[in-house]
Amino acid sequence: MVARATLTRRPPRRSLRRPPDPGRPARARAGEQAAGWAFVTPGLVVILLFGVVPIVWSAIMSFQRNNLFSPNTPFVGLANYRQMVHDPVIAQAIEHTLVYTALFVPGTMLVGLFLAVAMNRKIRFISVYRTAAYATMAISTISEAIVFLWLFDPSYGIVNYLFHLVGLPQQQFLSSPSEALYVIVIMTIWGWTGFAVVIYLAALQGVPQVLTEAAAIDGAGRWVTFRRITLPLLSPASLFLVVWLTINALQLFDEVYLSTQGGPLNSTTVLVYYLYEQAFGGANFNFGYASAIAYFLFVIIVAVTAIQFRVGRRLVHYRS
Amino acid sequence: MTAPAVATSAVALSGRRQRRLPFSPWHLVLIPATIVLLFPFLWLIITSIETPAEALHFPPILLPHHLDFGNYTQALQAAPFGRFFINSAVVAVVTVLSNLVLCSLAGYAFARYRFFGRTLLFILIMTTLMVPFQVTMIPQFLITKWLGVNLLAPIGINHIGALIVPNAATAFGVFFLRQFFRTLPIEYEEAARVDGASRLTVLWRIVLPLSGPALSTLAALTFLDSWNSFLWPLIAINSTNQMTLPLGLATFQSAHSTAWTLLMAGNVMSLVPMLLIFFGAQRYFIRSVAATGLAGT
Numbered sequence: 001m002v003a004r005a006t007l008t009r010r011p012p013r014r015s016l017r018r019p020p021d022p023g024r025p026a027r028a029r030a031g032e033q034a035a036g037w038a039f040v041t042p043g044l045v046v047i048l049l050f051g052v053v054p055i056v057w058s059a060i061m062s063f064q065r066n067n068l069f070s071p072n073t074p075f076v077g078l079a080n081y082r083q084m085v086h087d088p089v090i091a092q093a094i095e096h097t098l099v100y101t102a103l104f105v106p107g108t109m110l111v112g113l114f115l116a117v118a119m120n121r122k123i124r125f126i127s128v129y130r131t132a133a134y135a136t137m138a139i140s141t142i143s144e145a146i147v148f149l150w151l152f153d154p155s156y157g158i159v160n161y162l163f164h165l166v167g168l169p170q171q172q173f174l175s176s177p178s179e180a181l182y183v184i185v186i187m188t189i190w191g192w193t194g195f196a197v198v199i200y201l202a203a204l205q206g207v208p209q210v211l212t213e214a215a216a217i218d219g220a221g222r223w224v225t226f227r228r229i230t231l232p233l234l235s236p237a238s239l240f241l242v243v244w245l246t247i248n249a250l251q252l253f254d255e256v257y258l259s260t261q262g263g264p265l266n267s268t269t270v271l272v273y274y275l276y277e278q279a280f281g282g283a284n285f286n287f288g289y290a291s292a293i294a295y296f297l298f299v300i301i302v303a304v305t306a307i308q309f310r311v312g313r314r315l316v317h318y319r320s
Numbered sequence: 321m322t323a324p325a326v327a328t329s330a331v332a333l334s335g336r337r338q339r340r341l342p343f344s345p346w347h348l349v350l351i352p353a354t355i356v357l358l359f360p361f362l363w364l365i366i367t368s369i370e371t372p373a374e375a376l377h378f379p380p381i382l383l384p385h386h387l388d389f390g391n392y393t394q395a396l397q398a399a400p401f402g403r404f405f406i407n408s409a410v411v412a413v414v415t416v417l418s419n420l421v422l423c424s425l426a427g428y429a430f431a432r433y434r435f436f437g438r439t440l441l442f443i444l445i446m447t448t449l450m451v452p453f454q455v456t457m458i459p460q461f462l463i464t465k466w467l468g469v470n471l472l473a474p475i476g477i478n479h480i481g482a483l484i485v486p487n488a489a490t491a492f493g494v495f496f497l498r499q500f501f502r503t504l505p506i507e508y509e510e511a512a513r514v515d516g517a518s519r520l521t522v523l524w525r526i527v528l529p530l531s532g533p534a535l536s537t538l539a540a541l542t543f544l545d546s547w548n549s550f551l552w553p554l555i556a557i558n559s560t561n562q563m564t565l566p567l568g569l570a571t572f573q574s575a576h577s578t579a580w581t582l583l584m585a586g587n588v589m590s591l592v593p594m595l596l597i598f599f600g601a602q603r604y605f606i607r608s609v610a611a612t613g614l615a616g617t
Contacts, residue, residue, distance in 0.1 A: 043422035047490070050456065058455050142590075195609060201610075258570055272551075
């Protein structure tokens with residue numbers, strides 16, 4: 001802090017960076033060139049090899065009939081993309097992915113917002129409450145899915161027991177084509193609660209108390225204060241969560257792989273699960289078709305994110 | 321309305337609420353919420369110390385009559401959870417360290433040096449940020465396979481090296497540190513250079529010590545990512561002794577899908593290390609996750 005304060009009082013900083021010294025620049029610039037490349041190269045090699053090259057390669061593969069075992073990979077034009085149009089499972093997978101996203105994203109945000117507002121106060125045991133929410137961040141998707149598989153087990157699960165206690169009929173949950181996807185929504189909302197709470201709590205702590213107090217003095221009730229003051233001030237955090245959760249929801253895989261393997265009757269087959277099945281499930285290795293699906297997913301993600309930012313820019317309230 | 325009137329009504333308002341309940345009414349919301357949030361953890365632990373008969377009992381037994389750790393020994397015999405833990409730890413720690421080193425170097429060069437192709441390279445790296453893993457995963461598999469066969473077996477398919485190398489440096493890390501380095505005052509670095517320090521010395525002795533918060537954020541996020549990663553290990557690894565915890569646990573689950581007590585014991589063993597690490601460094605993890613959100617705003 002002290003160091004920075006003295007620094008700002010210093011004379012203009014440009015003086016050293018571009019010295020008028022005629023002998024130095026050429027050598028300094030050559031040194032900078034070499035140093036720049038030397039510093040960048042190790043990381044660059046990794047990112048090029050495992051990031052950039054694969055992007056291009058899978059684009060090419062999506063136009064090939066490509067299979068791990070076949071020696072040649074002929075170009076087939078748009079055949080893989082055309083196959084998607086006629087593949088009934090793809091249509092189902094898109095539908096399930098969108099339904100899942102439409103439930104998971106608002107669900108997680110509402111739970112997160114509600115809990116963050118409740119936890120944004122200095123009351124007793126507050127750190128216990130907060131820690132309980134944070135704990136869901138430490139659990140891996142696989143651990144989470146196994147626990148929920150057990151909680152929602154049709155025969156011995158405790159959720160069906162609770163249903164029994166309050167007189168509701170017993171459910172098949174993950175074994176039921178009409179319920180499985182919703183159980184996955186519930187388990188993933190639980191798993192992301194901690195994340196949403198952290199984001200909203202951080203944002204809430206940035207809401208100046210002066211504003212909410214001023215509103216209260218002006219006679220605004222708590223709900224009005226929340227609606228008119230707090231919520232608009234939280235809108236940047238909300239936009240971030242919408243985008244971030246949507247990107248993750250469209251890529252749902254782990255929980256489906258562990259709990260239902262896309263079943264029963266394809267009722268939980270989402271895009272990434274189907275893609276995985278085409279590429280690595282069983283003995284498929286349909287790399288060409290899987291790459292086409294991956295690029296399709298990419299386009300969906302880019303389109304949805306772009307729309308969200310565009311709509312968001314109109315709704316989000318940034319403080320100066 | 322006059323100012324004193326407002327003040328009294330505010331006092332009266334809060335006073336009335338205080339008198340009605342001896343504690344904040346928010347507890348009435350937070351206690352049930354906490355129970356719902358913690359119940360899966362609790363039920364997981366309870367099941368793991370029950371006998372199979374108790375676990376399948378109807379109505380469910382909320383408190384087992386005696387502690388039975390037999391499931392844990394049995395789970396350990398059925399799958400090498402210790403090995404999974406070591407693999408996960410090695411992968412996560414090496415990935416974090418290599419990200420800190422490689423992303424610092426690259427991020428610093430992008431932040432401070434002018435060199436040929438800088439802008440182009442930076443844009444190239446940034447494009448990979450937007451592309452979902454599913455797009456790159458098949459070529460990544462083929463490249464890793466090729467590297468293992470033709471270059472070095474320990475970084476090929478079916479070795480934990482395959483889980484480290486593709487993530488040894490990330491576009492996010494380079495971008496994140498570059499942004500941070502640019503906020504540092506350049507005067508220290510220039511002064512050190514004038515005094516004869518090498519470029520590496522400047523980075524190591526001046527820049528990195530000033531970058532603690534950014535480095536710890538990158539470390540925490542990379543660690544979480546690596547530890548919980550599942551899809552890539554699932555594709556890259558198939559022999560048991562190279563598996564990480566999530567993959568080992570998933571494999572264990574598919575082999576014992578109805579042995580609930582055994583599964584829960586394995587699950588507890590997979591979960592506890594991360595819970596301990598997480599709560600040991602909770603401040604850093606929470607701050608890091610919050611930073612991603614605030615950076616977006």
